[in-house]
Amino acid sequence: DSIGVFQVESRAQMNMLPRLKPRCFYDLVIEVAIVRPGPIQGDMVHPYLRRRSGVEAIDFPSPHPDHGPADELRQVLGKTMGVPLFQEQAMRLAMVAAKFSGPEANELRRAMATFRRRGTIDRLKEKMVGRMTARGYPADFAERCFNQIKGFGEYGFPESHAASFAHLVYVSSWLKCHYPAAFAAALLNSQPMGFYAPAQIVRCAREHGVEAREADVNHSLWDCTLEEAKDGACALRLGIRQIDGLRETDVQKLVLVRDCEPYSDVRDLWRRSGISRASLEKLASADAFRSLELDRRQGLWEVRGLPKKIPLPLFDHADAAEAGVEPEVALPIMPLSEHVVNDYRTLRLSLKAHPMSFLRDRVAASRISSCAGLRSLRDGSRVSVAGVVLVRQRPGSAQGVVFMTIEDETGVANSVIWPKVLERMRKVVMGARLVVVHGRIQRHEDIIHVVAARLEDRSDWLRLLSEAGESLSVPIANADEIRRPNPGSWRPLPEEEEPLLPVSPADHVKHPLPSHERPHPRWHPRRHPREERIIPKSRDFH
Template sequence: MTAPRLQPYAELCVTSNFTFLKGASHPEELVTRAAELGLAAIAITDRNSVAGVVRAFSALKELTRLRAEAQATAEAAQDGPTIRSKHVTDHSSRQTVPHFTGTTEAPSLPDQPLPKLIAGTRLVLTDSAVQWLALPTDLAAWSRLTRLLSIGKRRAPKGECHLTRADLTAWGAGMILIALPPDPLTQESAKSARADLRTLAQSFPGQCFLGAAPRYDGLDGDRFDELALMAQALNLPMVAVGDVLMHRSARRPLADVLTCLREGCTIDTIGTRRLANGEHRLKSGAEMARLFSRHPAALRRTLDIANACAFQLSDLRYQYPDEAQDGEPAQDRLERLTRKGLHWRYPAGPPPKIIHRVEKELTLIREVDYAPYFLTVHDIVQFARSKGILCQGRGSAANSVACYLLGITEVPPESITLIFERFISKERGEPPDIDVDFEHERREEVIQWIYERYGRHRAGLTAVVIHFRSRAAIREVGKVMGLSQDVIARLSGQIWGWSSSAPGEDRLRDAGLSLEDARVQLATKLIGEIIGFPRHLSQHVGGFVITKGRLDEMCPIENAAMDDRTIIEWDKDDIDALGLLKVDILALGMLTAIRKAFTLLADHRSQNLTLANIPPEDPKIYDMLCRADAIGVFQVESRAQLNFLPKMRPRKFYDLVCEVAIVRPGPIQGGMVHPFINRRMGREKVEDLGPAMMEVLGRTYGVPLFQEQAMQIAVVAAGFTPSEADSLRRSLATFKRMGTIGSFRDRFVSGMLSRGYGADFAARCFAQIEGFGSYGFPESHAASFARLVYVSAWLKCHHQAVFTCALLNSQPMGFYAPAQLVRDARDHGVEVRPISVNHSLWDCTLELRTDGKLALRLGFRQIKGLREEDAGWIAAARGNGYPDVESLWRRAGVHPDTLARLAEADAFAALGLTRRDALWAAKALKAPAPLPLFGPDGEGGIEPTVTLPQMTLGQEVIEDYLSLRLSLRAHPMELLRPRLPESLPHDRLPQAKGRIIITGLVITRQRPGTAAGVIFLTLEDESGTANVIVWKQIYEAFRKAVVTSRLVRVTGRIQRDGPVTHVIAERVEDVSHLLATLGRPVIIDANDGRADETKRTVGGSVRSSARHPREQAKKLFQSRDFH
């Protein structure tokens, strides 16, 4: 039976949720709904933005794929069952979106062509009440549109766009311009609108239309008649538009919440700003035909306009900068530099295998014309090195010998298995991805050099879309729905990390909310809906798009929040969808720390080290790692890695490569960890898999750990070509979610069977590869990171004071806070000296002891709230030292508030002053800056001599943590131990058995995505650390204590796994209140000569605004949480 013919209609005015806090549907939802309604076209027209159009483009491509797959399945039905996708899937790493989660059934679409996507925008001008839908008709018009938007965004603060009628007149050629006059159209506004419309119509004859949008208030018929008269008077054709805000009317409540957030009101005070109904939804052609029954031509014009808009995002053609120099073509320059690299990388001559490999790579690079890309990265790396900035390429780029010879990567190719197709594949037709890590404190120099070299019109950072997640959704929606602040705080406080789900019934009960309350039910529903909505654009961590021509003729460029940064509107998944090349200029704290350590060693030990000349394969390094003595060491300092090191027992560099890769979701999900360790330790025999397979898996005991191995198995055992194997690798996660993994499994298993492998073994091989998903490490990436593991471990092993000093001067970075780094250094025999106004600089420094060892002096950077500029003045004016507080004030010229911070940090102790004495002296200085030394008012202010009570050790420790976040005096648990006699010290856990109780500060929390809801806590007491495993049911029972405690008491049982001891939690109690007992305020009386008596607080907090000890405890001892 023939499907009924649908009323043709193209929707030309659609606002997605990329008009932040206005549109109530994702671009993907809008495109999918347009297809369901059988619309001829849909234009995504967000306010002064095209940020959402690529998502719509990707959604349409996915619908096209699904339809083609369904047709192919139907045609092949007679040949037997075929596995096909039942789900629409998002191939990116984005927030999940309805219809694109991989768990939602594919939409049922009419037997009509899919809608055409029109990429456009809604221009809101600063000098006109008329808004304009701008729809480019061709590529040139698109380029003018993105230039126009860039102009408006670059002249405005982040998130804004300032455009005028003159701008539109200058850049509007080639665009369909649909005017949306103000509503209501008063006599005065109509007059102004007519003038604007007449001006634009004269500038762009044949391009301008008058849009008529229904308001669904019962007056639309009269409104359309009035607009038709205006259109006739101006000789502008009228066109129907839906002014769409949502894909379905069910989103109306969420649209009202967005309005409240935008307007700063609540749902109870929204008033007339609330949508009167849910009619601002996508409508079918038949519905629009009824609304415009008196003006059918307005409906027909939508189709004419859609046909005129020939531009598609697929028309964009990316051209990479031509990196030729002095007339030398890019490919020739690349080949010259690469062959030059053979000589400096291999002074004794390169192995024949490397020469052959280079020629193969250069040939492929020539064929796919990627030479300019390699040269760009080479030039960036060369600039960094010329400035002494440490850097290293990583990721799949380490599979390239050319990258190694160009100095981009540092891992010798002969030390790992190289598969160039993992990096570049001609058949894949996608650009390579080179990631380069730079010192995190100096990366900005590299970024600014890129802007300077290419110009901001040719280079821009990619965007990152900041979405609503659970905590923000609860806060924002809760406020709009009138929930009290304490209820909102209780609800949001129970959220772990970056959760993306609405609070469940148990969380609502814990927050004291009634599940029967209709408002609570609605708030919960709206929280769930807004999660995943875009909130605003931010900047990517370092992904640069660089073009040969103008980048702003491809995508709008706008100002970032950070000074001197500009970004494009599209994120990394958008540019992947469009095939744009990206160079990742990433920041890595460990590179900063290593470079600072090298500088310290050169200054104090006259050792000149680089990443390349660290002595290799030092047995002492591996001995240290086997003891899990790795706090501060790159990549292996997490609790999971520290637990694994004694089992792994690394003895050579390749063991570190495996160590980095194996504690990852891929190998864990693939069930590879236990077989690997058992075979390595000789507890399980390594199965002989035949020569071909053992060449691939021999180094990893027959267990595939790396993505390259998965590809090699597919090639040598299942008959895949290298490019097909790379397609398998890339498709594992995607096809698994889509339900089509079976097609690859069948091909893989049958290929192995045909080569003589058994069915069980073939199935087991595929199951292990399948476990990788998208989580497995490339061996090349693991090797790049393993180099930094070795270098940082070498520094820790041989120069602990230098290493700790460098780590402290590179914060924030790493897994542990400064308190744990300092404690570890002291445990290794390093003398750590306190901050002193007469000895410290901004950075931590090293001081030579009489025995020739180096002591670590803490720097002013550890003092909370102290400015680096003030630290510089203090050091510069110090001379032979400050005798007292006032002399520092006069000579350094710092504000009394700075003196107070120094006093609170006990930085005057070397002058013989206690905290209280120093603070008393600092508070005596009344003027904000020192006056002339001998002037009549030059005295800082005379305070009476007063004997201040001595602070207890507990009070000193509290003040240390308040100011420095660490203490050299004592651990809080050492002071609380008498009150916790039942708690076992952590250093006695290796000998403990059965059920025990431990108490400690929570220093880290981890909730890996592969751990099925399990939480891993690291507790610290005065004797050491303890590993606590909290299973999901225990976590749910004691959630608040697990998530929010500073000091926690755990009842549990001992579990040992070889040399590693864990405590399996059975009960978790928050005893953070005990921290408040460490310091208590003391009130003293003093006669200050200006009043009979003054009462001053000098006790538990020496700060001028004394806080209650419980309030202090809430801010102390914060953990580092990873999720």
């Protein structure tokens, strides 16, 4: 539920939310501050959570009665249950418990400089621990306090900073809860940003009851917009900005002319808007001609049938009369899986289906669970789960652990990859687009992880979307079939590369080609556009 919400959309924050269970604004302040390298390295997170849940008693050690009041630490750490979570608390703790002077506290502040690995904080240990024990504090408590303060050298938040961020968390959460369509539209119009790609933002909005509508030449603007839905709520209309390769200036021309009268067909759109045939092909490839009663394949057919130049109206009628009525061509229906592949290639998302839905039979036959199926498994159960990789994270404070989020048509699953597994399977972990994770379930209340023991790169399954299932039940159109390489379909390899396959005179005998089409020994074919991007790359944070 926190996808797209400022500051709490990361994996670590998502895992912390159900454990901390914020109930008031100050809880959000703590939520923002606690998932930072400083509190994590200073071992402040678990003590705070144990005290908050009642597992551990809230304790405020006191100095000897001769050296100060018994509640002096309660005044410093009372709001955070005896655990220092903010930089101000660390400095105040040193001043109250170890009687640091103003200059000494300022030296401590400088030692806790943001992102400083070591700094000068170790020089202050003897001074702080010695003074605290001299005032009657237990030695182990004094040592623990110093280690917690030392953790802030890895980056921690001032309370004022955390409060400012918490205000934005509250506002973002309120907007997402009460106006999910507007929230999603704003996020999409601000891309690229955040942890999640447009596909996940739209999926999350639909899970919250938002109707999402396709980008269309007669309905969409450049930005994503809101439209009235049947139930009186707002629907999300995808903007043409989602389509790769189109310029905003072209879309502005398209919209300006459309305001006078909607487009009736492809030729009308071409003549009135004046945008190029290349841009029209991009619109057709993105299936943006549905209001013209054309699907993706029909739209491309119509665009490629346009003349090279826009004819003048007088000659247009004459040419049409001379050419006569062109017979209608019944194009093969494009299967849904092909539509989804092309949606991802052109829009980076699909409203029609999730790619994994077409692979479900194959996955189920291999006894691989869906992401939603993990909820019914017990802690420690062996499991295999497959999905498209959304996010990879390797925080500096996680000691080499990688966190991977994958998605299928039922939801998302989170996996933990320990350094030893990463060392064995680095290529799969860092490069796979679709992965199968084999491991064990780890449950803590409502938080579920798959602790990975082995991973498989099954990115090759994505290429089956245009060959398996529905695609096998219809003939392949001749226009989609390449019988032999095109003259321009070869590109030279860089000098340092070797040819993929040796080309010998015998190869030319087996596969005779005209001289202008024979591959150079150091050339290799381009990939088909469909292969260039079936699924958008994951968002990786290291």
